[in-house]
Amino acid sequence: MKVVYFLVAILALTSSLVSAYDPSPLQDFCVAAKEKDGVFVNGKFCKDPKLVKAEDFFRHVEPGKTDNPVGSNVTQVFVDQLPGLNTLGIALARIDFAPKGLNAPHTHPRGTEILIVLEGTLYVGFVTSNQDGNRLFTKVLNKGDVFVFPIGLIHFQLNVGYGNAVAIAGLSSQNQELSLLQMLCLKLIRLFLLRFSPKLSRWTRL
Numbered sequence: 315m316k317v318v319y320f321l322v323a324i325l326a327l328t329s330s331l332v333s334a335y336d337p338s339p340l341q342d343f344c345v346a347a348k349e350k351d352g353v354f355v356n357g358k359f360c361k362d363p364k365l366v367k368a369e370d371f372f373r374h375v376e377p378g379k380t381d382n383p384v385g386s387n388v389t390q391v392f393v394d395q396l397p398g399l400n401t402l403g404i405a406l407a408r409i410d411f412a413p414k415g416l417n418a419p420h421t422h423p424r425g426t427e428i429l430i431v432l433e434g435t436l437y438v439g440f441v442t443s444n445q446d447g448n449r450l451f452t453k454v455l456n457k458g459d460v461f462v463f464p465i466g467l468i469h470f471q472l473n474v475g476y477g478n479a480v481a482i483a484g485l486s487s488q489n490q491e492l493s494l495l496q497m498l499c500l501k502l503i504r505l506f507l508l509r510f511s512p513k514l515s516r517w518t519r520l
């Protein structure tokens with residue numbers, strides 16, 4: 315738990331550096347196309363609407379394997395996995411956790427995240443920007459509980475139950491990438507922790 319606090323505190327320094335909303339679409343849909351000869355709108359090229367089919371709006375998701383050092387697995391349903399949600403400003407992720415599995419502190423600069431726990435018990439939290447003194451809000455969530463992580467703020471989820479846990483996250487952006495600066499900070503923190511506290515490596519692999 316202390317490691318989580320530590321990471322949250324340091325990552326707070328990089329929070330809210332990049333924050334923007336996805337713009338509203340100007341057409342019914344703009345299914346992301348791989349081809350480069352489409353019409354560029356905002357994000358990906360659009361597939362010719364005449365060639366769009368139901369499959370473009372469909373995706374099947376299986377549980378992610380959690381037998382890795384962090385004990386968690388985020389299965390993304392972003393625009394790269396579901397072309398039909400291009401320009402719609404929304405995305406989804408399924409997060410599987412082994413016991414003690416951690417979805418390490420991170421932000422989605424463009425997206426708010428709303429999470430529902432389908433199974434297990436999660437300790438979740440986010441830290442506010444320094445305008446608000448970097449306050450940490452945390453809560454233990456059980457099956458059926460819903461929690462929201464406001465746009466751009468650093469947040470995490472840790473499985474504190476005895477069994478596995480599963481949660482579904484809805485995101486208000488089709489792009490959920492971390493900023494380069496945050497990636498760099500996460501890597502530095504990881505190196506630091508691996509160097510000074512090898513026993514904690516389970517919690518810090520990114």
Ligand SMILES: *[C@@H]1O[C@H](CO)[C@@H](O)[C@H](O)[C@H]1NC(C)=O
Nearest residue numbers: 377378379380381382387388
């Ligand atoms: C997450 O789960 C998928 C599907 O089981 C698997 O292919 C992938 O390697 C897993 N990722 C990690 C980091 O364990």
